[in-house]
Amino acid sequence: MKRILRALGFVLLFIVLAIAAFIGYLQLTGIPKYALEKVDFPQVEITPQRVETGAKIASVQCIYCHRGTDGKLSGRALSELPDFGEIHSANITQSKEHGIGKWTDEQIAYLLRTGCKPDGQYLPIYMPKFAHLSDEDLKSVIAFLRSGQACVQPSEIAKVPSKPSLLVKFLCHVAFKKIPYPKAVIPEPDTANAVAYGRYLVNGRYDCYACHSSDFSKLDMEFPEKSVGYMGGGNKMLTQEGKVRYTANITMCTKTGIGNWTEEDLGHALRDHKNKDGKTIREPMLPYNGLTDLEVKSIWQYIQTVPVIVNEVDRKWDQD
Ligand code: HEC
Ligand code: HEC
Known part of the structure; x- marks a missing residue:
C-alpha cells in the first residue's frame, strides 16, 4: 500500500512539474516568430x-x-x-x-x-x-x-x-498558427454567382463568420466553415464600455435564427441597424451602410445554404 502511495506521489509530482515547466516555457518563449516564405507582391497602383x-x-x-x-x-x-x-x-x-x-x-x-x-x-x-x-x-x-x-x-x-x-x-x-501565404493569386469572386459571391463576402471581405460563430478561440481562419458553431452566434463579446453582447444566430433557424426574415429584412438590419422586431442592433456590430443591393442579395443567398444551427442566444436586450 505504502509503495503504491509513494508511486502515486511521484506520478503527481511529475505531472505538477511538467505543467510548471510548460507554463515556464510559454512565459519564456511568448508568441512565436516564424520564417517568412518568399512572395511576389508588387507595389500597389493607387487608383x-x-x-x-x-x-x-x-x-x-x-x-x-x-x-x-x-x-x-x-x-x-x-x-x-x-x-x-x-x-x-x-x-x-x-x-x-x-x-x-x-x-x-x-x-x-x-x-x-x-x-x-x-x-x-x-x-x-x-x-x-x-x-x-x-x-x-x-x-x-x-x-x-x-x-x-x-x-x-x-x-x-x-x-x-x-x-x-x-x-x-x-x-x-x-491552436493558432501562422496561416500560409496563398500559393496563387486569390481571384475576384464571380459576382454573377450569388451564392459564391455571398460566401466570399461572409468569409473573406467582411468576416461576418468570425463574430457570428460560437467563440473566437474556436475559429478556423484557414477554413472558416469549419469554425465551431459557424454562423450560429453566441460568441461573447464586450463593447468598448464593457457591456456584454452575444452575437446573433444568423443561420436560417426559424426559432433561434433569422429563418423568418426576408432579404429586405437583412438589408435593413445591415444598413439601417434595425432588426426584424424593430430593435436597434448594437455595437460591436457595425453599420454596413455602404453595402450594395447585390452584396445584400448575395449574402442572403449564401446564408440560405449554410447548415442551420439551433442556438437560442440571450441577446441581453435589457442592457443598452
Ligand atoms: C480586432 C481588432 C483589430 C482589427 C479589426 C484590425 N486590427 Fe490591426 N492590429 C490589432 C492589434 C491589437 C495590433 C497590435 C498587436 C501587437 O503588436 O500587439 C494590430 C496590428 C496591426 C499592424 C501592425 C503594426 C505594427 O507596427 O506592428 C498592422 C499593419 C495592422 N494591424 C493593420 C490592420 C488593418 C489594415 C486592418 C483592417 C484590414 C486591421 N489591422 C484590423 C487589432 C486589430
Ligand atoms: C465585430 C463582430 C461582428 C461582425 C464582423 C458582424 N457582426 Fe453581426 N452582430 C454582431 C453582434 C454582437 C450582434 C448582436 C447585436 C445586438 O444584440 O444588439 C450582431 C447582430 C447581427 C444581426 C441581427 C440579428 C437579430 O436577430 O437581431 C444580423 C442580421 C447580423 N448581425 C448579420 C451580420 C452580417 C451579415 C455580417 C457581415 C456582413 C455581420 N453581422 C458582421 C457582431 C458582428
Missing part, C-alpha cells in the same frame, strides 16, 4: 476606385480597432478583450516613425494575409487575418492606407506594446 473600395472595407474591418484619440488610425487600448491580456492596437498611419510609413506594400500584404510582421513576429488572435480577401480587395485596402484620406495621415502617437495573457500564448502554441 480612386481602389481607395474607395479600400475605405469601404476598412470602415468595417480596421477602423473600429485602430482609431485612436486623435481620430486617426493611431491605435488604442482594446479593453474589450480582457481575456487576451493588455492589448493595444498599433499606429497604422503613414508616420515613418510610429506608423507603417516605412513598410513596403508587400510587408503589409504579408501581415494581413498571414499574421506575421516583417521580422517574423506573429500577431495572435486580436489582430484578424485576411487570408481569404481577393488580391484586388487586398490591394484596395493598401491603396486606402497609402491614400490622402484624413485618418491615415501621419500621427505621431507612439505604439504601446501589448502584454498578451498566458491563454493567448498557450493558444499560439496549440
Whole structure:
C-alpha cells in the first residue's frame, strides 16, 4: 500500500512539474516568430476606385480597432478583450516613425494575409487575418492606407506594446498558427454567382463568420466553415464600455435564427441597424451602410445554404 502511495506521489509530482515547466516555457518563449516564405507582391497602383473600395472595407474591418484619440488610425487600448491580456492596437498611419510609413506594400500584404510582421513576429488572435480577401480587395485596402484620406495621415502617437495573457500564448502554441501565404493569386469572386459571391463576402471581405460563430478561440481562419458553431452566434463579446453582447444566430433557424426574415429584412438590419422586431442592433456590430443591393442579395443567398444551427442566444436586450 505504502509503495503504491509513494508511486502515486511521484506520478503527481511529475505531472505538477511538467505543467510548471510548460507554463515556464510559454512565459519564456511568448508568441512565436516564424520564417517568412518568399512572395511576389508588387507595389500597389493607387487608383480612386481602389481607395474607395479600400475605405469601404476598412470602415468595417480596421477602423473600429485602430482609431485612436486623435481620430486617426493611431491605435488604442482594446479593453474589450480582457481575456487576451493588455492589448493595444498599433499606429497604422503613414508616420515613418510610429506608423507603417516605412513598410513596403508587400510587408503589409504579408501581415494581413498571414499574421506575421516583417521580422517574423506573429500577431495572435486580436489582430484578424485576411487570408481569404481577393488580391484586388487586398490591394484596395493598401491603396486606402497609402491614400490622402484624413485618418491615415501621419500621427505621431507612439505604439504601446501589448502584454498578451498566458491563454493567448498557450493558444499560439496549440491552436493558432501562422496561416500560409496563398500559393496563387486569390481571384475576384464571380459576382454573377450569388451564392459564391455571398460566401466570399461572409468569409473573406467582411468576416461576418468570425463574430457570428460560437467563440473566437474556436475559429478556423484557414477554413472558416469549419469554425465551431459557424454562423450560429453566441460568441461573447464586450463593447468598448464593457457591456456584454452575444452575437446573433444568423443561420436560417426559424426559432433561434433569422429563418423568418426576408432579404429586405437583412438589408435593413445591415444598413439601417434595425432588426426584424424593430430593435436597434448594437455595437460591436457595425453599420454596413455602404453595402450594395447585390452584396445584400448575395449574402442572403449564401446564408440560405449554410447548415442551420439551433442556438437560442440571450441577446441581453435589457442592457443598452
Ligand atoms: C480586432 C481588432 C483589430 C482589427 C479589426 C484590425 N486590427 Fe490591426 N492590429 C490589432 C492589434 C491589437 C495590433 C497590435 C498587436 C501587437 O503588436 O500587439 C494590430 C496590428 C496591426 C499592424 C501592425 C503594426 C505594427 O507596427 O506592428 C498592422 C499593419 C495592422 N494591424 C493593420 C490592420 C488593418 C489594415 C486592418 C483592417 C484590414 C486591421 N489591422 C484590423 C487589432 C486589430
Ligand atoms: C465585430 C463582430 C461582428 C461582425 C464582423 C458582424 N457582426 Fe453581426 N452582430 C454582431 C453582434 C454582437 C450582434 C448582436 C447585436 C445586438 O444584440 O444588439 C450582431 C447582430 C447581427 C444581426 C441581427 C440579428 C437579430 O436577430 O437581431 C444580423 C442580421 C447580423 N448581425 C448579420 C451580420 C452580417 C451579415 C455580417 C457581415 C456582413 C455581420 N453581422 C458582421 C457582431 C458582428
